[in-house]
Amino acid sequence: xxxxxxxxxxxxxxxxxxxxxxxxxxxxxxxxxxxxxxxxxxxxxxxxxxxxxxxxxxxxxxxxxxxxxxxxxxxxxxxxxxxxxxxxxxxxxxxxxxxxxxxxxxxxxxxxxxxxxxxxxxxxxxxxxxxxxxxxxxxxxxxxxxxxxxxxxxxxxxxxxxxxxxxxxxxxxxxxxxxxxxxxxxxxxxxxxxxxxxxxxxxxxxxxxxxxxxxxxxxxxxxxxxxxxxxxxxxxxxxxxxxxxxxxxxxxxxxxxxxxxxxxxxxxxxxxxxxxxxxxxxxxxxxxxxxxxxxxxxxxxxxxxxxxxxxxxxxxxxxxxxxxxxxxxxxxxxxxxxxxxxxxxxxxxxxxxxxxxxxxxxxxxxxxxxxxxxxxxxxxxxxxxxxxxxxxxxxxxxxxxxxxxxxxxxxxxxxxxxxxxxxxxxxxxxxxxxxxxxxxxxxxxxxxxxxxxxxxxxxxxxxxxxxxxxxxxxxxx
Numbered sequence: 001x002x003x004x005x006x007x008x009x010x011x012x013x014x015x016x017x018x019x020x021x022x023x024x025x026x027x028x029x030x031x032x033x034x035x036x037x038x039x040x041x042x043x044x045x046x047x048x049x050x051x052x053x054x055x056x057x058x059x060x061x062x063x064x065x066x067x068x069x070x071x072x073x074x075x076x077x078x079x080x081x082x083x084x085x086x087x088x089x090x091x092x093x094x095x096x097x098x099x100x101x102x103x104x105x106x107x108x109x110x111x112x113x114x115x116x117x118x119x120x121x122x123x124x125x126x127x128x129x130x131x132x133x134x135x136x137x138x139x140x141x142x143x144x145x146x147x148x149x150x151x152x153x154x155x156x157x158x159x160x161x162x163x164x165x166x167x168x169x170x171x172x173x174x175x176x177x178x179x180x181x182x183x184x185x186x187x188x189x190x191x192x193x194x195x196x197x198x199x200x201x202x203x204x205x206x207x208x209x210x211x212x213x214x215x216x217x218x219x220x221x222x223x224x225x226x227x228x229x230x231x232x233x234x235x236x237x238x239x240x241x242x243x244x245x246x247x248x249x250x251x252x253x254x255x256x257x258x259x260x261x262x263x264x265x266x267x268x269x270x271x272x273x274x275x276x277x278x279x280x281x282x283x284x285x286x287x288x289x290x291x292x293x294x295x296x297x298x299x300x301x302x303x304x305x306x307x308x309x310x311x312x313x314x315x316x317x318x319x320x321x322x323x324x325x326x327x328x329x330x331x332x333x334x335x336x337x338x339x340x341x342x343x344x345x346x347x348x349x350x351x352x353x354x355x356x357x358x359x360x361x362x363x364x365x366x367x368x369x370x371x372x373x374x375x376x377x378x379x380x381x382x383x384x385x386x387x388x389x390x391x392x393x394x395x396x397x398x399x400x401x402x403x404x405x406x407x408x409x410x411x412x413x414x415x416x417x418x419x420x421x422x423x424x425x426x427x428x429x430x431x432x433x434x435x436x437x438x439x440x441x442x443x444x445x446x447x448x449x450x451x452x453x454x455x456x457x458x459x460x461x462x463x464x465x466x467x468x469x470x471x472x473x474x475x476x477x
Contacts, residue, residue, distance in 0.1 A: 001078055001079070001080065002078075002079055003058065003076050003077070003078055003079075004052060004053045004055065004076070004077045004079050005073045005075075005077075006037060006049070006052060006073065006074045006075040006076070007071060007072070007073060008040070008068050008070050008071060008072045008073075008074055009049060009070070011040075011047070011070065016070055016238065017069045017070060018040040018068060018070070019040065019041050019065060019066070019067050019068075020038060020039075020040055020062055020064050020065065020066050020068060020074075021039040021040060022038060022039045022064060023037070023038045023060065023064060024036055024037055024038060025037050025038070025057050025060075025075075026057065026060060027057055027058060027059055028057065028058075029056070029057050030055070030057075031054065031056070031077065032051065032054050033050075033051055033052070033053055033054045034050045034051065034145055034148060034149070035051050036048045036049070036051075036145060036174060037049055037050065037051050037057075037074075037075065038074065038075075048173075049074065050148075051077065052077075053077055053079045054079065055077040055079035055080070056077065056078045057075055057076070057078075058076050058077065059075060059076040060074075060075045061073055061074060061075060061076075062074060146160070146172050146173070146174060146176075146177050147160075149174065149177050149178070149181075153177075155177070155181070160172065160177075163176065163177070163180055164176070242335075246337065246338060249398075250396050252399065253397050253398070253399045254396060256399055257397050257399070257402070257438040257439075258438060258439035258440050259396070259436055259437075259438070259439070260436070260437055260439045260444060260447065261394045261395075261434055261436045261437075262434070262435050262437075262444065262447045262451050263432060263434050264433045264451045264454070264455045265431070265432055265433070265455065266431050266432075266433055266454075266455035266456075266458040266459055267428050267429070267430055267458075267459045268292075268410060268429050268430070268431050268458050268459070268461075269428045269429045270459065270460070270461040270463045271292065271429075271461045272410065272429045274461060274465060275290060275292065277463075278290070278467065282355075282467070286355070286356070288356060290351075290355050291358065291359075292384070292410075293329065293358050293384060294351055294354035294355040294357075294358045295461070296382065296407060296458070297329070297346060297354055297358070297382060298351055298354055299454060299457040299461070300327070300405065300454060301325050301346055301347050302457055303450060303453045303454045303457055304325055305347070306450075306453060307446065307450045307453070308321050308322075308323070309321065309402075309441065309446060310380065310402070310403045310437070310450055311379050311380050311403075312379075312402055312441070313379075313400040313402060314400065314402065314438065314440065314441060319441055324345050324347065324379070325345065325346045325347040325380065326342050326344050326346065326377050326378050326380075327342065327346045327378070327379070327380055327381070327382060328340040328341070328342045328343075328375075328378035328380070328381040328382070328401075329342075329343065329362075329381070329382050329383070330381060330382070330383035330384075330395075331362050331366070332388070333365065333366060334366060339365050339370065340378065340381060340398060341361035341362070341364070341365050341370055341374050341375055342361075342374065342377055343358070343361065352467065378401060379401060380401055380403060380404070380405075381395075381397075381401060381404040381405070382405050382406075382407075383395055383404065383406045383407075384406075385406050385407070385408055385409075386407055386408040386409030386410060386431065389409055390409060391408045391411075391432060392406065392408040392432040392433075392434050393406040393408065393434055394406075394436060395436050396436065397438060402437060402438040402441060402442060403435060403437040403442065403447070403450075404435070404437075405433065405434070405435050405454070406434045406435075406436075407431060407432075407433055408431055408433070409431070410430070410431045411429070412427055412428070412429055412430075413427070413428060413430045414426070414427055414428075415428050415430060431458075433451055433454060433455055433458075435447055435451045435454075
């Protein structure tokens with residue numbers, strides 16, 4: 001006796017794992033070669049995993065709903081050694097470890113090892129590289145078990161394409177293919193070759209070369225195509241865990257809040273001028289750079305205090321107004337995912353304190369050092385889409401908050417400047433602001449007023465403002 005390993009098959013170039021949906025066998029059960037042992041699923045396909053040998057299942061290594069990597073051992077089957085030695089293998093050769101009486105199978109392109117009977121005749125359809133994920137021109141999926149039965153019974157791929165299925169999404173199951181074969185042998189079906197799809201390409205009047213490896217097709221006039229269409233290259237990238245969470249969070253937010261977005265334009269020339277004036281000394285003294293983000297957040301907190309409804313959440317029919325400002329700042333990670341660390345009680349921090357908090361959290365986010373509490377408890381979110389060159393954005397509310405602010409890139413533009421002595425055209429640093437808010441509790445007048453006040457706060461930044469050192473590493477405006 002020997003032990004054969006049932007391996008999680010390869011399901012596609014970009015798929016690295018699959019979820020077990022259902023086990024049809026348990027330890028101690030007898031299983032026949034090519035009999036379905038379990039169903040598995042990925043985000044792309046659901047498929048059956050057939051047994052590679054006949055024998056008794058001695059061990060099941062995973063449970064339903066377990067996520068299993070490709071190539072992992074799913075179960076072990078006790079089999080007879082003569083079965084291994086006598087049976088020709090359709091895929092790569094099996095290796096028998098005689099001292100340990102253990103059989104391990106090397107899976108490459110094939111999803112599983114298929115053992116053909118010794119009296120195998122010429123088969124009508126054998127793909128050169130058969131994988132678990134088999135599809136046809138009409139995007140139908142066929143499991144390795146169904147394909148192997150079709151091969152052994154002389155069923156061509158064109159017949160399979162027209163065979164109705166009772167499985168998930170019309171998938172052809174083992175029961176369907178066996179019933180079709182039985183009906184075909186009993187003469188209850190018309191000639192299945194008439195089911196083959198008609199050619200749709202433009203052809204020359206030259207007959208194709210005869211291929212003895214292909215099944216006989218209906219006597220339709222065929223010729224070689226005038227020109228083959230170029231193959232289109234695609235790349236499938238499975239979402240990582242964080243991207244899946246972001247995706248769910250964003251969709252849930254749009255299903256929860258009635259999103260409305262208002263826009264405003266702000267002249268931030270004073271902010272740009274002031275930062276350019278102090279940034280060099282600031283970095284020398286504090287050891288960290290001052291960006292526009294802490295300046296924007298400081299102005300944001302001032303305006304939130306005038307519009308407390310913006311800093312709230314909804315609980316059923318109740319509105320919960322927060323009298324503290326935990327400001328979340330959307331931060332892009334090196335892998336292009338997004339995370340929102342939170343500056344807790346930001347209303348109690350000076351501009352220097354906000355700068356330190358912003359830089360520290362951004363660095364920890366990018367180096368994967370954030371703690372769970374660092375991304376919890378936010379009451380309002382700020383995102384700087386301008387840092388990537390975007391003019392403006394329509395951000396999605398970060399639940400359970402009710403509003404989120406996005407600022408765009410700062411650009412120099414010629415604008416009309418109004419003064420007591422008359423209007424004139426000047427070059428100014430301009431920026432767009434956008435506020436998405438929950439229309440269930442925030443009306444357009446409130447959202448627009450908040451955004452207008454915030455734009456004025458940006459514009460009224462004191463260009464002569466000074467930061468004075470009071471005690472070591474502590475500054476007060």
